[in-house]
Amino acid sequence: MKSILKLPSLSCVLALSLTGCVMSSVQPGPRAHLTPTQCSDLTALRHHEPLTRERNASEIAALREAGYDPSPLFDDPYYPDDLQAAQRLVDYWYQTECRPTQSN
Template sequence: MENLLRNHSTLVALAFLLTGCAAGGVPQSGPHLSPTECQELTALKSNPSPTKEQRRAELSALRKAGYDPSPWNDDPNYPADLHEAQRLIAQWMETDCK
């Protein structure tokens, strides 16, 4: 059951990364994603079986975007806050990962 929930959240995150949703009006003051994160997140889009490194890059990016995936965090705004973080990551990928 736990693996199913993890896989579901990963698929949801991947789906939003693939859609290319972008949040408007977010100021850009430099790169938000490292070159390694850009590489791993780009590879994640085309890899049905993500590697540990790709999952770590995704988690790192989600945390940078303000999402806390802690299982002990009873988040009343889930999944809206996850979706917002995914939109930010998609925007960052467009600006940081050229």
């Protein structure tokens, strides 16, 4: 009889746990893919400002976020298509997430 009473409480605990897991993964509103620094660095690169290590690293980080992995360059049968797809995605993120700079 005791095991019958424990079973509904166990299933209730499991259901609540699963609900908590699902709700914790739901984020309110859209998630930004690019950081403010990446937006600034990508803007600088688009305006042909001098290249720096930081700007290059920022661009690579954005491409990685878009799913591109530059490490298997010689073994990647999808290169350059996968790089170009990541660049298109980063361009889309840039257009939707980065504020345009005001020019005087």
